[in-house]
Amino acid sequence: MAQAVVTSQVQDAERYFTLVSGHRIPAVGLGTWRSGSRANESVFNALVEAGYRHIDTAAEYGVHEEVGFGLQAAIKTGIRREDIFVTTKLWCSDLSPNRVRIGLNNALQELQVDYLDLLLIHWPFHLKEGASRPPKEGEVLDLDMEGVWREMEKLVKENLVRDIGISNFTLKKLDNLLSFAQTMPSVCQMEMHPGWRNDKMLEACKKNGIHVTAYSPLGSSEGGRDLIHNETVERIAKKLNKTPGQILVKWALQRGTSAIPKSTHKERIKENIGVFGWEIPVEDFQALCRIPTQKRVLSGEELFVNKEAGPLRSVADVWDHED
Numbered sequence: 001m002a003q004a005v006v007t008s009q010v011q012d013a014e015r016y017f018t019l020v021s022g023h024r025i026p027a028v029g030l031g032t033w034r035s036g037s038r039a040n041e042s043v044f045n046a047l048v049e050a051g052y053r054h055i056d057t058a059a060e061y062g063v064h065e066e067v068g069f070g071l072q073a074a075i076k077t078g079i080r081r082e083d084i085f086v087t088t089k090l091w092c093s094d095l096s097p098n099r100v101r102i103g104l105n106n107a108l109q110e111l112q113v114d115y116l117d118l119l120l121i122h123w124p125f126h127l128k129e130g131a132s133r134p135p136k137e138g139e140v141l142d143l144d145m146e147g148v149w150r151e152m153e154k155l156v157k158e159n160l161v162r163d164i165g166i167s168n169f170t171l172k173k174l175d176n177l178l179s180f181a182q183t184m185p186s187v188c189q190m191e192m193h194p195g196w197r198n199d200k201m202l203e204a205c206k207k208n209g210i211h212v213t214a215y216s217p218l219g220s221s222e223g224g225r226d227l228i229h230n231e232t233v234e235r236i237a238k239k240l241n242k243t244p245g246q247i248l249v250k251w252a253l254q255r256g257t258s259a260i261p262k263s264t265h266k267e268r269i270k271e272n273i274g275v276f277g278w279e280i281p282v283e284d285f286q287a288l289c290r291i292p293t294q295k296r297v298l299s300g301e302e303l304f305v306n307k308e309a310g311p312l313r314s315v316a317d318v319w320d321h322e323d
C-alpha cells in the first residue's frame with residue numbers, strides 16, 4: 001500500500017508542474033490550433049483514450065464549441081471536470097479593459113464550462129474588432145495593458161479563472177507587466193522547440209517563478225520547421241527506441257516547460273504523451289540544444305505587420321528588437 005502511494009507520487013511529479021499560484025499544470029497538453037471540426041474527437045480521444053488532462057485552445061482558433069463538445073463527452077465517461085486543465089486565450093480584439101469579461105464569458109459559454117484553469121493574453125497587441133490580417137492603417141490600437149491585467153485579476157478573485165498568464169511576450173513587455181501586476185502571471189506560453197530555444201525568455205520566466213509552456217513543440221505545421229525529420233532528432237529517437245515526436249516533447253519537459261503538441265490523429269495523440277518513465281540522456285539532450293539555425297516559425301508577420309502604416313512595421317517591432 002505504502003509502495004503504491006510512493007509510486008503514484010513519483011508518477012505525479014513527472015506529469016505535473018506546480019504554478020506560482022500553487023495549482024498544478026499537466027506537463028503535456030493537447031494543442032487545438034488548426035484542428036477544425038476534428039477538435040471535438042481529438043479532445044475526447046486525448047482525455048479518454050490517451051490520458052491527457054490538459055487542453056490548450058483559443059478564441060481565435062474558432063474551435064471553442066468543438067472543444068466544449070469533446071470536454072463534455074469526456075466528462076460523461078466519468079472524468080471529473082476538476083481533473084482537467086483547460087487553457088484558453090483572449091484574442092487581440094478583446095484586449096481592452098471593457099472587453100476582457102466579454103471575452104471570458106464567450107469562452108465559458110462556448111466551452112460549456114463554468115470556470116477556466118488558465119486564461120492567457122494571446123498576443124500583446126490590441127486590434128480593432130474585425131481588423132484585417134495583417135491589419136490596415138488604424139487597426140492596431142493603443143493597448144492599456146495595466147487596465148487589461150486588472151480586469152483579468154478580478155476574474156481570479158471571482159473564481160471564474162484559476163490562473164492568468166501571457167503569451168508571445170518579450171523581456172520588455174514582461175518587465176512592464178511585472179511592474180504593476182498584483183497577481184503574478186502563472187504561465188508564459190511561447191514558441192519553443194530545438195529550432196527556436198528562446199533561452200532568454202525561458203530564463204527570465206524562471207527567474208520570476210513563471211512557468212513556461214512550449215507551443216509548437218514539434219515545429220508546427222503548414223510551413224513550420226520540420227523537426228520530425230531532423231537528423232539529430234531522428235538519430236536520438238532511434239537510439240532510445242522512441243519516436244521523433246516523443247523526443248521533441250520530452251526535450252521540452254526536460255527543460256522544465258510543459259508542452260502542448262497538436263494532433264488530430266488518434267495514434268499520434270497517444271504517441272505524443274508517451275514521454276513518462278524515461279529520460280533523454282544528458283549528451284543527447286545537449287545535442288538537441290545545439291541544433292543550428294535558430295528561427296521562429298510564428299514570427300507574427302502575417303498577423304500583425306503592416307510595412308506602410310501603424311506601430312508594427314516589421315517582425316523586429318513585434319518582438320521589441322530583442323531577437
Ligand code: NDP
Nearest residue numbers: 031032033167215216217218219220221245261262263264
Ligand atoms: P505542433 O508543433 O504541435 O505540430 C503540429 C503538427 O505536427 C501538425 O501538423 C500535426 O499533424 C503534426 N504531428 C503531431 N504529432 C505528430 C507526430 N507524433 N509525428 C509527426 N507529426 C506529428 O504545432 P502547433 O503550432 O499546432 O502548436 C501546438 C499548439 O500550441 C497549438 O495547437 C496551439 O494550441 C498552441 N499554440 C499557441 C500559440 C500562441 O500564440 N500562444 C501559437 C501556436 C500554437 P496532425 O494533426 O495531422 O497529426
Ligand code: 1BO
Nearest residue numbers: 033058060061303
Ligand atoms: C492565430 C493565432 C496564432 C496561433 O496561436
